Amino acid sequence: QKEVEQDPGPLSVPEGAIVSLNCTYSNSAFQYFMWYRQYSRKGPELLMYTYSSGNKEDGRFTAQVDKSSKYISLFIRDSQPSDSATYLCAMSGGYGNKLVFGAGTILRVKS
Amino acid sequence: GAVVSQHPSWVICKSGTSVKIECRSLDFQATTMFWYRQFPKQSLMLMATSNEGSKATYEQGVEKDKFLINHASLTLSTLTVTSAHPEDSSFYICSARSPETQYFGPGTRLLVL
Numbered sequence: 001q002k003e004v005e006q007d008p009g010p011l012s013v014p015e016g017a018i019v020s021l022n023c024t025y026s027n028s029a030f031q032y033f034m035w036y037r038q039y040s041r042k043g044p045e046l047l048m049y050t051y052s053s054g055n056k057e058d059g060r061f062t063a064q065v066d067k068s069s070k071y072i073s074l075f076i077r078d079s080q081p082s083d084s085a086t087y088l089c090a091m092s093g094g095y096g097n098k099l100v101f102g103a104g105t106i107l108r109v110k111s
Numbered sequence: 112g113a114v115v116s117q118h119p120s121w122v123i124c125k126s127g128t129s130v131k132i133e134c135r136s137l138d139f140q141a142t143t144m145f146w147y148r149q150f151p152k153q154s155l156m157l158m159a160t161s162n163e164g165s166k167a168t169y170e171q172g173v174e175k176d177k178f179l180i181n182h183a184s185l186t187l188s189t190l191t192v193t194s195a196h197p198e199d200s201s202f203y204i205c206s207a208r209s210p211e212t213q214y215f216g217p218g219t220r221l222l223v224l
Contacts, residue, residue, distance in 0.1 A: 032212065034212055034213075041218070041220065042217055042218060043117070043215040043216050043218040044204070045215070046212060046213075046214055049211055049212040088155070098145065098160060099145075099157075099213060101154045102154065103153075103154050104154050
């Protein structure tokens with residue numbers, strides 16, 4: 001079993017839809033949780049990071065962490081074609097620790 | 112967010128030559144940088160952890176004599192692919208550790224002919 005599970009998709013939605021992306025994990029030591037967006041042939045771009053449990057909102061993006069269920073989510077409101085990319089969840093057990101990545105979910109937003 | 116640059120963005124070389132890739136953190140000091148490799152349609156694979164002023168720590172299965180890493184300053188780490196072969200062709204991405212998280216560079220695409 002992988003430490004971090006993420007559905008690779010692809011996930012196809014119409015423009016304006018609310019998108020829900022999820023990851024589950026098995027290591028209860030993880031405390032730092034991140035979401036990255038990666039366009040084709042580009043490096044990952046940090047979207048959100050969260051320490052421990054709770055919600056965090058930034059513009060159209062909301063990240064949720066439920067440590068009791070070992071489950072994290074990223075919600076994208078009012079999705080746009082420019083949101084079409086691969087979304088990677090990542091997590092670590094402590095400051096400076098190496099990141100463990102999910103497989104990435106391919107998102108396609110159709111206009 | 113923080114800015115991390117990589118140079119070159121794209122390199123083609125002949126088999127047997129060495130290629131150096133630079134990774135710079137432009138607006139913060141990074142005592143730790145990471146080097147990743149990514150194959151098409153796959154997630155990132157950590158190759159090594161680069162610490163300023165000390166030897167890099169390599170992941171299992173990564174040849175340290177083939178992938179030389181130097182972290183000479185708080186803003187610069189380099190990855191040298193020595194005696195490159197076609198199987199080394201890949202997308203190489205660095206990241207720099209900030210107080211909150213890691214920021215990634217734009218990546219370097221290496222093609223070995």
